Amino acid sequence: MYKILAVDDAKDTLLLLEFDLSAEGYQVVTTDAADSALRLLEKEHFDLILLDMYMPGITGIAALEVIKKKEALQHIPVIMLSAADGEDEIVSALELGADDYVTKPYIAKVLLARIATSLRLMEKNRELEMLATTDFLTGINNRGRFYELASKAFTESVRQTSELVLAMFDIDLFKLVNDNYGHETGDKVLLEYTQLMAKVFREHDILGRLGGEEFAVCFPHTAIGEAINACERFRLCLEQHAIMPEKQEQETLFVTVSIGIASTGIASSGLEDLIRRADLGLYQAKNTGRNKIIDADKLQEMNETQESLIDYIDTVNDEKTVAKVPQAQELPGIDQKIGLGNVLGDESLFKEILVMFYQDHHEDKEKLQSALSAKDNVTTKHLAHTLKGVASSIGAMSLFERAKALDNAISGGDKDQYQLLFEEVAAELIRVMAGIEQELAEQLHDVSS
Numbered sequence: 001m002y003k004i005l006a007v008d009d010a011k012d013t014l015l016l017l018e019f020d021l022s023a024e025g026y027q028v029v030t031t032d033a034a035d036s037a038l039r040l041l042e043k044e045h046f047d048l049i050l051l052d053m054y055m056p057g058i059t060g061i062a063a064l065e066v067i068k069k070k071e072a073l074q075h076i077p078v079i080m081l082s083a084a085d086g087e088d089e090i091v092s093a094l095e096l097g098a099d100d101y102v103t104k105p106y107i108a109k110v111l112l113a114r115i116a117t118s119l120r121l122m123e124k125n126r127e128l129e130m131l132a133t134t135d136f137l138t139g140i141n142n143r144g145r146f147y148e149l150a151s152k153a154f155t156e157s158v159r160q161t162s163e164l165v166l167a168m169f170d171i172d173l174f175k176l177v178n179d180n181y182g183h184e185t186g187d188k189v190l191l192e193y194t195q196l197m198a199k200v201f202r203e204h205d206i207l208g209r210l211g212g213e214e215f216a217v218c219f220p221h222t223a224i225g226e227a228i229n230a231c232e233r234f235r236l237c238l239e240q241h242a243i244m245p246e247k248q249e250q251e252t253l254f255v256t257v258s259i260g261i262a263s264t265g266i267a268s269s270g271l272e273d274l275i276r277r278a279d280l281g282l283y284q285a286k287n288t289g290r291n292k293i294i295d296a297d298k299l300q301e302m303n304e305t306q307e308s309l310i311d312y313i314d315t316v317n318d319e320k321t322v323a324k325v326p327q328a329q330e331l332p333g334i335d336q337k338i339g340l341g342n343v344l345g346d347e348s349l350f351k352e353i354l355v356m357f358y359q360d361h362h363e364d365k366e367k368l369q370s371a372l373s374a375k376d377n378v379t380t381k382h383l384a385h386t387l388k389g390v391a392s393s394i395g396a397m398s399l400f401e402r403a404k405a406l407d408n409a410i411s412g413g414d415k416d417q418y419q420l421l422f423e424e425v426a427a428e429l430i431r432v433m434a435g436i437e438q439e440l441a442e443q444l445h446d447v448s449s
């Protein structure tokens with residue numbers, strides 16, 4: 001049943017409204033002043049407001065202005081009730097966002113018809129908003145809506161100096177589910193996975209599907225330890241959750257998830273930075289066996305400890321005797337802190353890995369281009385996916401982000417974007433490879449000869 005708030009200083013009009021609207025099946029709440037109406041709107045939910053233009057104290061127009069400026073109220077349709085001669089006021093009310101107006105004394109049939117039209121429009125708007133903000137398969141926030149809500153929560157956390165945590169989730173080896181059980185079962189897995197998420201996480205945690213099998217949760221007002229516990233609970237629940245495939249003859253299946261987590265406990269320049277760090281944790285989880293949670297803040301702390309250890313060793317030893325890996329700025333596109341951290345600070349191993357990376361991937365640009373030209377999405381996806389993984393291991397974070405964008409676009413079938421995203425990957429590949437070529441020329445030569 002729709003609930004309508006009727007605001008008018010004339011008691012007889014309120015009585016009439018209450019009678020006419022109740023007879024039509026609406027729930028009616030009446031009040032004779034705008035300030036009490038605004039208080040009621042703070043406390044209760046209403047589907048429509050009937051607002052008299054002229055009232056002592058705060059006028060209807062002033063109240064309308066307040067309503068249309070408040071995010072939580074501005075979507076409620078407002079029908080102004082006005083004396084027949086108030087044309088200028090009617091125009092200003094419509095300009096301020098009133099949805100309609102009805103002149104007094106009103107004709108019940110006309111008023112009811114206009115209320116019905118406004119409510120119908122409101123429902124249509126709600127539906128459109130749902131479609132624009134909800135993921136069609138799982139019913140949770142889509143990427144755009146997730147970013148919008150998480151950004152708001154982030155700003156709020158800065159204002160209130162409270163901690164906020166962001167976790168990125170990626171179902172492990174999900175491609176195999178589709179390959180072995182079919183796409184329909186893959187969809188079922190995504191749906192049950194989301195239902196489990198909604199069950200395990202709290203109502204005010206923000207859930208979103210960012211694309212494919214990648215999800216995120218933003219935990220406002222939460223300490224990192226609590227968020228890790230919640231994620232661990234989810235990881236365990238999922239691991240034990242049996243899913244019935246669509247084809248009955250197939251065996252029950254189980255999936256696992258890798259999770260990267262980061263908090264505002266460590267200085268964050270913004271939501272993007274938090275997401276980037278959580279993403280880094282996620283790919284570390286993927287690269288070190290999957291089905292686990294990696295706290296990216298710990299990775300950072302570890303890197304910082306290693307860095308000070310390296311600095312200490314450097315000062316103790318004679319510079320010439322320490323085989324130093326080129327510094328971060330000497331290797332374009334590579335964050336040495338991350339790359340070195342991934343091999344626990346072992347510099348010579350890091351060099352070897354860079355050489356291997358060069359050997360295995362310096363022709364990826366050409367390979368990607370020819371796969372794209374041949375419209376061979378399987379090969380393009382494979383190349384982008386692999387590149388994404390290895391780029392994160394060596395700390396080539398920009399390359400990682402670009403390969404990931406291409407990988408996601410292919411998973412989402414976003415064909416218009418392929419060439420553009422490929423060009424971004426290609427440009428970064430050239431930069432990273434040229435840096436390695438220049439700095440590690442000797443090692444590359446040793447390996448090839």
Ligand SMILES: Nc1nc2c(ncn2[C@@H]2O[C@H](COP(=O)(O)OP(=O)(O)OP(=O)(O)O)[C@@H](O)[C@H]2O)c(=O)[nH]1
Nearest residue numbers: 171172173174175176178183186187212213385411
């Ligand atoms: N059924 C189904 N599959 C999807 C959907 N969106 C993306 N996918 C599939 O998800 C798979 C993602 O696979 P990859 O990105 O290769 O990664 P993975 O197999 O999960 O491997 P790791 O992430 O390395 O553990 C691809 O096969 C996509 O086709 C969807 O809405 N439904």
